[in-house]
Amino acid sequence: MLSDDLSQSLDYSEFLASIRETVLKNNTMKLLETLVTTVGDTLIKRFAKVELLEISARKASLPHRLTQGAKVSVIGTFARS
DSSP: OOOOOGGGSOOHHHHHHHHHHHHHHTTTOOOHHHHHHHHHHHHHHHOTTOOEEEEEEEEOOOSSGGGTTOOEEEEEEEEOO
């Protein structure tokens, strides 16, 4: 049920810090799919108030010259089991 009670809300600064920590700790990831999965799994486990989460990551520039101007996006949906 939706609530306007701050005690029921998510601390977004803690949420964003967790994303930053996860990315920095796993800075050898090469694929967007790995990034999305790692961040999503971490957040859904760490924040009990989050029941459903959709994460989107986008790579704005691709390394190959034939893909100039192309963009790649990966979206992952995570649910508490």
